[in-house]
Structures are given as structure tokens and as C-alpha cells.
Amino acid sequence: MTTIRLTNTKARRKEVFEPIDPTKVRMYVCGPTVYDRAHIGNARPVIVFDVLYRLLRHVYGADHVTYVRNFTDVDDKINARAAEMKAAGDTRPLEAIIRALTDETIGWYHADMDALGALRPDREPRATEWIGAMIAMIEDLIGKGHAYAKEGHVLFRVRSYEGYGQLSGRSVDDMIAGARVEVAPFKEDPMDFVLWKPSSDELPGWDSTWGRGRPGWHIECSAMSRELLGESFDIHGGGIDLQFPHHENEIAQSMCAHPKGGFAKVWMHNEMLQVEGKKMSKSLGNFFTVRDLLDQGHPGEVIRFVYLGTHYAKPMDWTEEKARQAEATLRKWRGLVAGIEPAPSPAPSVIAALADDLNTAGAIAELHALAGAGDTAGLKASAALLGLLDETMGGWAEVRGANADAAALIDELLAARANARKAKDFARADALRDGFAAAGVIVKDTPQGAEWELAPDFDPAKLEALR
Ligand SMILES: Nc1ncnc2c1ncn2[C@@H]1O[C@H](COP(=O)(O)OP(=O)(O)OP(=O)(O)O)[C@@H](O)[C@H]1O
Numbered sequence: 526m527t528t529i530r531l532t533n534t535k536a537r538r539k540e541v542f543e544p545i546d547p548t549k550v551r552m553y554v555c556g557p558t559v560y561d562r563a564h565i566g567n568a569r570p571v572i573v574f575d576v577l578y579r580l581l582r583h584v585y586g587a588d589h590v591t592y593v594r595n596f597t598d599v600d601d602k603i604n605a606r607a608a609e610m611k612a613a614g615d616t617r618p619l620e621a622i623i624r625a626l627t628d629e630t631i632g633w634y635h636a637d638m639d640a641l642g643a644l645r646p647d648r649e650p651r652a653t654e655w656i657g658a659m660i661a662m663i664e665d666l667i668g669k670g671h672a673y674a675k676e677g678h679v680l681f682r683v684r685s686y687e688g689y690g691q692l693s694g695r696s697v698d699d700m701i702a703g704a705r706v707e708v709a710p711f712k713e714d715p716m717d718f719v720l721w722k723p724s725s726d727e728l729p730g731w732d733s734t735w736g737r738g739r740p741g742w743h744i745e746c747s748a749m750s751r752e753l754l755g756e757s758f759d760i761h762g763g764g765i766d767l768q769f770p771h772h773e774n775e776i777a778q779s780m781c782a783h784p785k786g787g788f789a790k791v792w793m794h795n796e797m798l799q800v801e802g803k804k805m806s807k808s809l810g811n812f813f814t815v816r817d818l819l820d821q822g823h824p825g826e827v828i829r830f831v832y833l834g835t836h837y838a839k840p841m842d843w844t845e846e847k848a849r850q851a852e853a854t855l856r857k858w859r860g861l862v863a864g865i866e867p868a869p870s871p872a873p874s875v876i877a878a879l880a881d882d883l884n885t886a887g888a889i890a891e892l893h894a895l896a897g898a899g900d901t902a903g904l905k906a907s908a909a910l911l912g913l914l915d916e917t918m919g920g921w922a923e924v925r926g927a928n929a930d931a932a933a934l935i936d937e938l939l940a941a942r943a944n945a946r947k948a949k950d951f952a953r954a955d956a957l958r959d960g961f962a963a964a965g966v967i968v969k970d971t972p973q974g975a976e977w978e979l980a981p982d983f984d985p986a987k988l989e990a991l992r
């Protein structure tokens with residue numbers, strides 16, 4: 526069996542991955558808070574953990590892997606957005622606006638992430654459907670002395686859990702000094718965080734022994750992962766921005782509620798997608814959405830390919846140049862594998878790269894090697910492991926709109942040019958080169974073969990005349 530090695534943030538090193546139960550590999554990834562279109566930063570964990578999911582399914586069998594990713598559909602940011610909509614004239618009750626907003630956002634999220642070729646997780650729990658489990662967990666924590674109720678709030682008593690800070694490697698006192706912790710009259714200690722808070726009549730709320738209220742964000746993931754995966758599971762993922770406080774708080778809650786369980790064995794964090802050295806985020810306003818890129822004509826597969834070019838543990842940025850190169854490569858590979866029966870399994874070299882802490886850039890280098898060696902069946906099977914070259918994947922036909930026919934003709938003419946060169950028919954090869962230039966097709970010869978793109982003055986009639 527393939528040995529997978531993963532960097533465990535908790536251990537701060539690369540470890541051999543050994544599932545607790547190899548017939549039931551379990552992974553939980555923190556999903557989006559649903560009030561807005563996903564920006565391209567939010568797509569990074571989706572793609573990273575989709576590749577891991579595909580690798581786990583390949584190694585352990587598709588029926589032996591359970592992937593859970595939640596939707597946070599109760600949150601102050603959602604309430605604030607709904608309040609803005611109401612202030613802007615929406616006449617529905619706030620709760621109805623919230624329901625419509627979260628439903629619509631989940632629909633967008635599915636459409637956008639599907640377009641990136643991400644498989645849907647096995648379970649996608651909505652927090653609002655698991656409130657009972659959250660209340661039960663909070664009651665349990667109070668019973669065990671790890672939480673306390675005050676003024677309609679329930680707080681987690683951070684100093685009651687001695688392991689607090691281990692994941693992020695900081696002491697509680699450092700954290701207090703460094704973080705902007707909210708001091709509130711109902712807190713015993715500034716580090717304590719909210720498990721439950723009161724809701725006004727018009728906000729979403731659920732009845733509890735502490736009054737009508739709603740859960741805090743951190744308890745959602747602890748309760749849902751416990752319900753769907755158990756007290757111990759294999760992998761917990763999310764962006765590095767969630768390591769503290771969100772994941773630290775999840776660990777504290779889950780370890781205190783279920784001291785016999787181990788919660789997550791391996792913690793994996795993707796680094797940030799950045800814009801000029803800063804995390805892309807809604808609060809900084811330096812974001813654009815996956816939908817923006819799709820609407821600009823970038824096929825989802827091209828976006829995916831760009832992400833795979835950088836290791837998940839390194840920061841990355843999005844550039845048009847990367848997109849251009851990705852598109853040229855994929856266009857060429859799509860031409861190579863069209864109508865080809867894939868090999869029965871992916872190439873060992875590609876599996877080995879992915880098994881080495883998801884070395885996606887290395888896996889792509891291996892795909893180039895397969896393409897270069899003419900192993901198109903191997904290329905197709907191996908690309909599938911990365912979620913690439915799927916013939917049902919959309920985007921390509923629309924990418925250049927009416928120019929889809931042109932794409933086929935250009936590829937045909939490039940093949941003709943290569944043949945002419947091989948046959949030393951330089952007159953024909955040169956005529957094609959000049960013809961491309963005149964028609965507005967920019968051709969670039971690279972070690973991997975010819976790449977092309979259309980200039981703004983592209984003239985389909987001139988291209989047609991080159992036949
Ligand atoms: N710039 C980014 N690069 C990579 N991952 C990101 C980035 N921003 C958010 N994420 C990840 O996206 C996932 C969904 O997070 P969530 O919906 O809470 O977004 P968010 O953190 O609220 O976004 P923002 O910071 O823009 O408000 C999380 O796993 C988070 O770590």
C-alpha cells in the first residue's frame with residue numbers, strides 16, 4: 526500500500542499517515558461562513574483538501590473515506606449582512622432574509638466549487654441542523670467544570686484545559702498579551718471564549734436552559750465533527766488563519782468534552798492566497814471571487830491548475846501569467862488525451878509525489894514527463910487523480926466563445942507546422958508562422974511544445990485561409 530506522509534501542524538513535522546481505522550478514514554475541514562460569494566482565497570482549502578480526498582480514496586478505496594465539510598450558517602457576519610439587506614428595503618422578517626441569504630450562498634458555493642472540479646464532500650452539515658448536539662456538548666462542558674453560564678452567555682474556561690495553546694505553540698499568557706481578546710463583564714478571564722450567546726427576538730435563536738440564543742462559531746465544528754466522525758478521527762483541515770483561535774478552541778472543547786477521545790490525529794493547514802503580500806480577505810477588501818474569474822472566461826480547470834502549481838504550505842498569489850501558462854498546458858494535454866482510453870491506474874511517479882505531503886507541483890512535473898514521453902493513457906489516468914483533464918469538466922467550450930472552432934483549427938495547423946519542420950518543408954513551416962502572426966495568433970515555442978493565445982486583433986478569416 527502507498528505510504529502517505531503529511532505535515533502535521535500539531536507535531537510540526539512530516540509524519541507517516543496511519544489512519545486510526547484504515548477501513549474508515551475520516552477527515553473534517555472547516556467550511557465557509559455563508560453570506561457572500563467565495564473569494565479565490567476561500568477556494569484554496571477546497572482544492573487542497575479535494576486533492577487529499579482523491580488521494581485517500583485512491584489509496585484506501587472510495588468507500589473507506591468519509592470527508593465532512595460544514596457550512597456555518599449561523600454567525601454574526603450573516604446576521605449583519607441580513608440587517609444591511611433589511612435596511613436597504615428588504616421587507617421580509619430578518620430570519621427569512623437570513624434563510625434566503627444562506628440558501629442562496631450555499632447554492633453559489635456549490636456551483637463555484639463544482640466548476641473548480643472539487644468533489645462534494647460526503648457530508649456537508651449545516652450548523653443550524655445540529656444545534657441540539659451543540660447544546661448537549663455545552664451542557665456536558667458545564668457539568669465537567671470547563672464552562673460556565675452567565676447573563677445568558679456560556680463561556681469556555683480556557684485555564685481549565687492545560688493543553689490550551691499546544692497546536693499553535695503559544696502560552697495562554699502570550700496569547701493574552703498578543704491578541705485582542707474581548708474583556709466582558711460576564712467573563713471570569715479575558716481568554717474565555719463564547720460557547721453560547723443570547724439572541725434578540727428578531728435574530729435566529731434556539732431555546733436552551735440559558736435562554737433563547739445561538740451557538741458560538743467554535744462549538745459548531747466540535748459538535749458536528751463528533752456527531753459525524755466520532756470522538757477521534759484522522760485529519761482536521763483548514764486555512765492557517767484558523768489555527769488560532771478557532772482550532773485551538775475546537776481542541777479545548779472536544780478534548781474536555783471527550784477526554785477519552787483524541788479528537789483529530791493530524792492537523793493540516795493550507796497557507797494563504799495573498800495579494801501583494803497580504804492575505805486575501807473580505808475584511809481587507811482586497812478580494813475577487815471565483816465567479817469573477819469564471820465570468821472572465823477562465824475555465825475552472827485552469828484556476829485549479831494554477832493552485833496545484835504551489836505547495837499548499839506555501840503562500841501563493843494569483844497572476845494572469847500563471848493562468849495563461851496553465852491554459853496553454855491544459856489545452857495541449859486536452860488535445861493529446863482526447864478520445865484516449867485512460868490507463869488502468871495513475872502513474873506511480875504521480876502517486877508518489879502526492880503521497881509526499883501533497884507535492885502537487887511535483888505531480889504536475891510528472892504529468893509533463895508523461896506527456897513528453899507520449900504516454901497519453903498514463904497522462905489521462907494520472908491527471909484524473911489531480912482532478913484534471915476530466916472530459917465532463919465545463920468551461921472550455923465557452924472559454925473563447927465563438928473561438929472554440931478556432932482553437933481546434935490552430936491545434937491542427939500547429940501539428941501541420943511541426944510535421945512540415947520534421948519533413949524539412951521550411952517554406953510551409955514559415956508560411957504558417959507568418960500566417961499565424963497575420964491572423965493574430967501568438968505562438969510561443971516552449972520546451973514542452975508550442976503554446977498559443979489570441980491577440981486582440983485576432984482575425985478568424987485569415988486563420989481559415991491557412992488551411
Ligand atoms: N486568503 C486565503 N487563502 C487561503 N485560504 C483562505 C483565505 N481566506 C480564507 N481562507 C479559508 O477559507 C475557508 C473558509 O473560511 P471563511 O468562510 O470563514 O472565510 P473567511 O476567513 O471569513 O474569509 P475572510 O477572511 O475573507 O473573511 C477557511 O478554511 C479559511 O481558512
Ligand SMILES: [Zn+2]
Binds near residue numbers: 554555771775
Ligand atoms: Zn472549524
